[in-house]
Amino acid sequence: MASPLAALPLVNKAGAKGDISGKVVALYFSAHWCPPCRGFTPALRQFYESLKKSGEPIEIIFVSGDKSEEEFRDYFLKEHGDWLAVDFGAEKERAALSKQYGVSGIPSLIVVDSKGQPVSDSGREDVAGATSPEAAVKAFEAWKKAAGDWRESPGTTLGGASGAPAAGDAAALRAARLAALEKRGL
Known part of the structure; x- marks a missing residue:
């Protein structure tokens, strides 16, 4: 199942459509006019670049709180890492993300799972x-x-244990995992 975030109008710095499939995603709520954001963005950029050098499957999605497209572009192109952004023209989507994740202040970095559910705020x-x-x-x-x-x-x-018998059937593996959980009452 594709992430609901994949349906967002995501763009890279060149303006091309971005792809988040197979990556751990963090939503970065920020704006150029916010001094704490401008202080945090370089640290996030360094963090992201060191993970990319290590070959880690990470993607950051910038959700802008800027007041104009010019401010958004200047901040995104000059100060952000080589990650993605929700297209500035998608105002409804940006507002919906802020509401969905309960963002009350910026900068905010929220890690989400493949279904778009927050796993770390x-x-x-x-x-x-x-x-x-x-x-x-x-x-x-x-x-x-x-x-x-x-x-x-x-x-x-x-069973997930080393030395357990291998199975080539994904359905059998899932069934075994579910049965093990049911035995434990989970």
Whole structure:
């Protein structure tokens, strides 16, 4: 199932349509007129670039709170990392995202799962605490774990234990996982 965020009008810095499939996504609510945002954006950019160098599947989506398209473009093109943005012309979609995720102040960085559900609203603190590339990878690993959904991946062994028999049938693996959960009363 594709993420509902994939239906958003996402653009890269060149204005081309962006793709978030197979990536851990964080929504970045920010604006050029916001001093804390302008202070945080360079740290987020460094965090993002170190993860990309490590080959991590991350994507940031900038959700602008700017008042004009000129302000949005200037801020996005000059100060942001090489990530995506919700097209500035999609005002309804940007407002709906702010409401959906309960954004009451900026900057705000919210990590979401493949269904668009928030899994971490402490992204800003995680980025601020990642003072080295190794720390960035460690923070990202926590995001990746929280955003993952075992029901969407077939796995490689029944029961998830090493040494368990392998199964080539994704449905059998899912059934075994569900049966194990039911046994535990979960």
